[in-house]
Amino acid sequence: MLAPYLLSLPAGVWLLALFLVPLVVMLSLSLQSCNPATGACVLTWHWAEFGQQLSLYHTQFLTSFYFAGAATLIDLVVSFPIAYWIAFYGGSKKNFFLLMLLVPFFVSFVIRTVVWEFILSDQGVVLGALKHAHLLPQSFHVLGTGYAVVAGLAYNYLPFTALPLYVAIERIDRRVLDAAYDLYATKRAAFTRVILPLTIPGLFAAFLLTFIPALGDYVNQVILGGTNNTMIGTVIQNSFLVTLDYPGGSALSAVLLAIALIGIFAYARLLGTRTIEEYL
């Protein structure tokens, strides 16, 4: 009788120790007042911290939204054909293609971003060649602009989009497609009226899985960005590592967490919790 409970104990303990406890500590920290010199913190229920941090950094939040949103859209547009092709035409080599999609992830995140910095540098492989051929003015630069940051984000989070989309598209029963053709649907109509609606839960899941990590990213902007496109992830990192302002950083993290939760609850409401378990 106790067996199911005992079986869930490892997962429960793991969740409790490594997820719930740090989460509660972080939320608690956002309400505390800390002495930055000694690190002594006292719980003072300082709710004003949230207001303060938001008023200081709302621009960075908006920048993060724009960049993460743009990167996610690019990823969705790019991943859909990839996932579609692997699911429908991959055949016996599906696993191989999925592996190819994941191989860049064996390299460290930071190193991949630094390589993009190298690729996009002013006199580098791409821009240097174009400038040499006089297709671009000499003062043209991509690094330091928002475009470089979005490109880096889109590249780094592509597998987060492609894999859930692949799972969603793979689940589509081929017979549904056959039925559509039987009913005189053109290829185009079959795609827009049969396949696309069936992949909507997958699209939503892929969107969430890409948008939320990209929102909190703190590597791409620092390496590829410039002076006026700081993202909220960098601000949080500075709060924890430079100014040692733990309550402020925790408050910002809590706000990010709230945004993520809103997204997930919207998903659950619109598409039901069963599909979350299928696609996540």
Add this chain to the structure above:
Amino acid sequence: MKDQDSPQPEERDSHTDPAIWRGLTQQRLSRRQLLASAGTGAGVLGLSAFLAACGVKGNAPAVSGSSPAGGVGTAAWWAKQKLHHTVNFANWPYYIDVLKGKHPTLEHFTQQTGIQVNYTEPINDNVAFYAKIRPSLAAGQYTGFDVIVMTNNTPNALGYLMQNRWLTPLDQSMMTNFYKYASPLVKNPSWDPGNKHTMAWQSGWTAIGYNSSVIKNPGTTVDVLFNKKYAGRVGMMSDLQELGSVGLLAIGVEPATSTESDWAKAAKKLQLQKSDGIVRAYYDQSYINHLKNGDTVVTQAWSGDIFQADLNSKYRDLKLLIPNEGAMFWTDNMCIPLYAQNPKDAMAVMDYFYQPQVQAVVEYYNDYVCPVPAAKQVLLHPTGWAQQALTAMKPEIGLPTSKTAYAPTVFPTPQAIQHSRSYYSFKSPEELTAWNNLFLPIVQGS
């Protein structure tokens, strides 16, 4: 045959126990519901208590007098200390001589004194390392290190350590080499009068690095960083101390004696530099890569980086400019954190590095500003053990020792010493917060 499964209507009520009806119709507690309610209950009960317990009650630092509590660091306390023949030394990477994976100076030290040195390089960033050792110090425990190296321009690392009295005052009687050989730049410095807590390891300047093939005439002031001619190709440092100090120099104020209103004016000038589009980005130590590959043509730079870049023929155009307003002179300092288990051994190894022979070997690898001017002669005319070590290291380093000896970025000229400026010393966390609040928005605002 009578069907046993379906009782006749007139027999149903008298044969079926009401308890069975209850069991069949009442709502059951499913496992999901049990876990959910148990979770909520436990959460509600434990949450507020747990939240309150999340607060960290750090050790209140001793504020009476200038020494830590318990008489640590006084002459009487030092007299009681003994050598344990082991010492844990934490330093920055690439900051000590290396020969085939070993350190000649440390081996020689062990040979001379019998003290084993556990040399590690865990320090990559002052504040991050301070955050790592702060919990131990706040709890009154050994940090695991007897000697650590902290830069003087980081108020929320070395500054906090000194404010909280978390450094063991040094044994002045064991600092014989120091008082005999140390350069005037590191003796009795402004951040540690009387060298009560620190002895310099190496120093450097934060000045201006520029590409001489692009900028033929950089001038002699910091205004080259604010010149609209190089808009979009100027690099600045993201470190708030460096950024703020160069801003103060640009408005003609000495950082060491500046006031809060000066800081506000400097912040305005830096903000203007940013909004005019002059700055390409605010870099950490990776600024040198951007100067090398041409993304920036003029940048705030550390003297050692420019020296090392010049060694490569491809980057010979990169030069260091020490402006008239001055270059910020920073020092990485050896200090002994409180509760160190091997303080006497720590003093021994710290003073050992002030022997000119030893500094010569360190400097040959390092090329930062040497705290021992006498090491120059050793590099030019090495003898004994130093000669052996230097000759052995030459193949890997590939330079004659005279190059290091004559480098102005290693043994500064009197003119360079004159142009060295000190950072502002913060007296309280509130002052530091004020500084950060002025300069942080420039780096991370938009």
